Amino acid sequence: MSLTNEHIKQRLIEKFNDQVLGFEESYGMLSFEAPKELNLKVLNFLYDDEELKFRFLTDLCGVHYQGQQDKELAVVYHLHNLEDNIRIRFKVFTAMDKPDIYTATGLFSSANWMERETYDFYGINFVGHPNLKRILNVDEMDYFPLRKQYPLEDQSRVDKDDEMFGRGGTIGFGTEKTDHGTIIEAEKKNVGEDII
Amino acid sequence: MSEQHIKLPEGSIEKTTTTLNLGPTHPATHGVMQNILELDGERIVSAEQTIGYIHRAFEKIAERRPLYQITPLTDRLNYCSSPINNMGWHLTCEKLLGVKTPKRVDYLRIIIMELARISDHLICNSIVGVDSGAYTGFLYVMQYRELIYEIYEEICGSRLTTNIGRIGGFERNFNDIAFQKIQKFLDEYPAVLTEFENLFTRNRIFMDRTIGAGPISAERALNYGFTGPNLRAAGVDYDVRIHSPYSSYEDFEFDIPVGTTGDCYDRFLVRNQEMWQSLRIIKDAFQKVQEFKGADADVYHADVPEYYLPPKQDVYTKMEALIWHFKIIMGEINMPAGEVYNAVEGANGELGFYFISDGGRTPYRLHFRRPCFIYYQAYEELTKGAMLSDAIIVMSSLNLIAGEMDA
Numbered sequence: 001m002s003l004t005n006e007h008i009k010q011r012l013i014e015k016f017n018d019q020v021l022g023f024e025e026s027y028g029m030l031s032f033e034a035p036k037e038l039n040l041k042v043l044n045f046l047y048d049d050e051e052l053k054f055r056f057l058t059d060l061c062g063v064h065y066q067g068q069q070d071k072e073l074a075v076v077y078h079l080h081n082l083e084d085n086i087r088i089r090f091k092v093f094t095a096m097d098k099p100d101i102y103t104a105t106g107l108f109s110s111a112n113w114m115e116r117e118t119y120d121f122y123g124i125n126f127v128g129h130p131n132l133k134r135i136l137n138v139d140e141m142d143y144f145p146l147r148k149q150y151p152l153e154d155q156s157r158v159d160k161d162d163e164m165f166g167r168g169g170t171i172g173f174g175t176e177k178t179d180h181g182t183i184i185e186a187e188k189k190n191v192g193e194d195i196i
Numbered sequence: 197m198s199e200q201h202i203k204l205p206e207g208s209i210e211k212t213t214t215t216l217n218l219g220p221t222h223p224a225t226h227g228v229m230q231n232i233l234e235l236d237g238e239r240i241v242s243a244e245q246t247i248g249y250i251h252r253a254f255e256k257i258a259e260r261r262p263l264y265q266i267t268p269l270t271d272r273l274n275y276c277s278s279p280i281n282n283m284g285w286h287l288t289c290e291k292l293l294g295v296k297t298p299k300r301v302d303y304l305r306i307i308i309m310e311l312a313r314i315s316d317h318l319i320c321n322s323i324v325g326v327d328s329g330a331y332t333g334f335l336y337v338m339q340y341r342e343l344i345y346e347i348y349e350e351i352c353g354s355r356l357t358t359n360i361g362r363i364g365g366f367e368r369n370f371n372d373i374a375f376q377k378i379q380k381f382l383d384e385y386p387a388v389l390t391e392f393e394n395l396f397t398r399n400r401i402f403m404d405r406t407i408g409a410g411p412i413s414a415e416r417a418l419n420y421g422f423t424g425p426n427l428r429a430a431g432v433d434y435d436v437r438i439h440s441p442y443s444s445y446e447d448f449e450f451d452i453p454v455g456t457t458g459d460c461y462d463r464f465l466v467r468n469q470e471m472w473q474s475l476r477i478i479k480d481a482f483q484k485v486q487e488f489k490g491a492d493a494d495v496y497h498a499d500v501p502e503y504y505l506p507p508k509q510d511v512y513t514k515m516e517a518l519i520w521h522f523k524i525i526m527g528e529i530n531m532p533a534g535e536v537y538n539a540v541e542g543a544n545g546e547l548g549f550y551f552i553s554d555g556g557r558t559p560y561r562l563h564f565r566r567p568c569f570i571y572y573q574a575y576e577e578l579t580k581g582a583m584l585s586d587a588i589i590v591m592s593s594l595n596l597i598a599g600e601m602d603a
Contacts, residue, residue: 027291027536056418059537059548061563078537078550078565082418082432085439089537110421113573121255136248136602145256152260 003051003084005030011052015045022091031089039075039092040102046079046090047107054079054088057104060114062122065093066148072096073122077104094124103129121146213241216584220249224588226323227598231575231587238584243576247569251602258562262527263289263363263503266562271357273566274600277316277543278358279308279348284540287442288549289363292536293503298495300488301365302444303481307378308351308360309443309540310474310481314385315344316543317425317467317474320595324464325396327592328405333395340388343381350374364504365497375482382479389475393468403461410578410590411459420577421570424545426594429466430458436541447484448477460593502529527557544568544595568594569601 005025012020012032020042022033034042046054059078065071071093080087094101103126104111115126116135123144126132134141143150219230228249234241254269261269270281283305290297297305318341322334345355350373352360361367396402412422417430427434435452437445453469455462488495497504501520510517523529533555539548545567554560571594578594579587 026534029537031535057421058539058546059550059563059565061550063552063561076550076563078548082434082439087537089535108421109416109419110570110573113569117569134248136251138248145253152256 003081003086005086005088008052008086008088011049012042012045016042029087029089031091033091033093036075036092036094036101039077039090040104040107042090043077043079043104043107046088052081053083054081056080056082057108057110057114058087060104060111060118062118062124062146064122064146064148068093070095073099073124075101075118075124099124100127101125102127103132105129120144123147212236218587220246224327224591226592227596227601229572229596229598229601231591233584233587235584240579240582240584240587243579243587245572245575247572247598247601249602250598254603255562255564258559260558262524262529262557263531263559264505264524265527266559267361268357268359270564271359272599273564273603274316274542274544274547274568274597275356276319276597277312278356279312279360280316280540280542281547282358282360283309283443284538284542284547284549286361286363287540288536288538288551289503291538292534292551292553293363293500293531295364295498295500295503297365297443297498298492299444300485300492300495301497303447303485304366304370304496305361305443306445306448306481307478307485308348310478311344311347311378311381313474313543314471315341316595317471320544320592321396321464321467322392323592324406324460324589325402327589328402330395330399330402333392336395337388337392340381340385343377343384347374347377347381350377362497362504364500365495367497367505369494369496378478378482382475382482385475389468389471396464397468405585405589406461406464406593407459408457409460409582409586410593411457412574412578413458416574416577417458417571420574422545422574423567423571424542424595425466425470426458426463426545426571428452429455429462431456436539436546440539442538442540448480450477460589463593530555530557539565542567544597544600545571564603566600566603568596569603572596572601 008030009023019038020032020034024031046052056079057077058080061076063074063076065074073096074091074093077090078087079090092101101124103115105115113135115129116132118124119126119132120134120137121144133139137145214235216233216235217230218233219225220228230246232244258266258269267282267285270285271278273281318337322337325333348358348360349355351370352358352367412430414431417427418432422430423434431454433452433454438452450473453466455466503524505524506517506520511521531553533553535552537548537550539546546565547567548565550563550565551559552561578590
């Protein structure tokens with residue numbers, strides 16, 4: 001009952017020194033990151049440690065942070081200590097061109113499908129996974145649809161170019177601040193081909 | 197010609213087991229999912245699941261939609277209890293946006309969520325009955341699910357995919373007919389549930405079919421990420437409503453029923469008990485809603501003009517309301533940047549929303565933690581060595597909803 005975010009942070013720093021970083025608390029949940037080579041070590045430590053006991057994998061998913069050099073893809077683990085009822089978020093980042101991350105299936109059986117889903121959506125290669133193949137999309141698919149370079153709508157459509165609403169040629173919502181809507185002219189062609 | 201068409205896999209002549217495709221459109225799977233069972237006689241040697249038949253890429257779609265347009269997507273996750281998904285989504289947004297809801301809204305939400313839980317458990321438990329050969333229970337409880345749907349209809353106008361509520365509260369206040377129907381439900385349902393339990397709980401055939409079918413230990417269940425009634429049937433008293441109360445659940449007194457063996461029978465009993473507890477919560481909440489006096493008695497949403505649509509007559513007559521209406525509908529409201537994970541106790545487990553906002557108008561990333569996607573993995577372990585008929589009953593007692601699994 002006495003486990004606090006501050007204490008978890010101290011334990012992690014004691015064990016991994018400056019390799020765990022990016023500690024922050026967003027909406028009450030402690031969040032941190034580690035180098036991707038360490039992901040299993042950190043998960044194991046969190047699992048085995050007598051105080052921490054993060055033994056329930058609530059969620060595992062991928063995120064594509066477009067434009068972050070060498071840290072474009074992330075795998076996010078949400079862990080839960082059911083005894084002390086405290087949750088943490090743990091992230092590892094990987095580069096787009098070599099998205100290899102060790103699998104957590106040895107520790108959590110539940111990671112199996114969640115990793116398959118993450119592979120399916122983001123193409124993250126979970127090294128050591130017993131059955132890493134697509135789960136929701138068809139096997140023949142040759143791209144990873146949740147990556148940001150695949151826009152949801154066809155960017156070449158002109159009939160929805162609603163300049164008058166102040167969105168200046170970008171289409172749909174939310175494209176002003178982020179750059180997921182803008183796509184380089186050369187890439188545009190490739191995207192279309194991929195989908196067809 | 198025959199050589200061309202009949203292509204047996206290598207070694208299949210010597211094979212002593214039979215391969216059976218259970219699904220994807222078999223009526224007993226109650227959803228579009230496929231199981232490739234390897235059978236030795238009637239015993240299951242292995243099972244491989246294929247899912248994704250109704251994958252609709254909600255997570256991708258959500259990246260281009262303003263918040264209020266994502267609510268209808270959540271309807272289509274667990275469509276047997278869509279109000280819980282809707283509320284979970286609103287609560288997630290409210291957590292990110294820092295919206296505080298009035299108590300009356302919380303209680304109204306609890307009424308709706310618990311009604312949804314009852315309707316979901318009703319379907320699940322009666323389907324377990326159907327799959328073990330007892331159709332009567334299913335037909336009998338249907339009219340009370342119908343009554344629940346009528347209550348939804350009074351509140352939001354739709355029945356199955358409800359799109360109920362808004363960020364900050366409800367789109368309109370509950371009308372008198374809705375309250376009357378809730379009262380009717382509270383009056384009549386206990387007798388129905390008792391009758392339903394009488395049909396099954398000590399029924400020799402039902403017990404023989406379900407006791408020992410698809411058991412799982414607490415340890416394995418946790419490792420497999422079980423949540424909700426399935427985890428509680430294995431003996432772990434984890435319930436999001438207690439562990440991280442949302443929507444003022446802390447104001448209510450209720451028990452968490454737990455089982456011991458985690459088999460189909462325990463899951464059935466846990467769900468039945470949960471219906472009784474839900475009923476208790478609804479009664480309390482209904483009482484509390486009646487107790488509001490004066491101006492509080494008509495509150496049905498929080499005062500958040502940035503996210504809550506103004507009344508239509510104001511839009512036509514007041515400038516400010518018109519501006520907000522326009523901005524909300526066009527999705528031109530920027531959200532605060534941040535990451536939030538929020539979970540609610542869905543009817544079949546912990547339904548989580550992992551929401552990353554980069555300060556734009558739509559989620560940068562939205563991930564649904566769908567409980568049955570995670571625990572369906574355990575299906576092979578649950579059915580290995582069991583009979584084919586157990587495979588069906590295990591599937592229905594896990595409460596698998598294809599819409600939620602495939603998102």
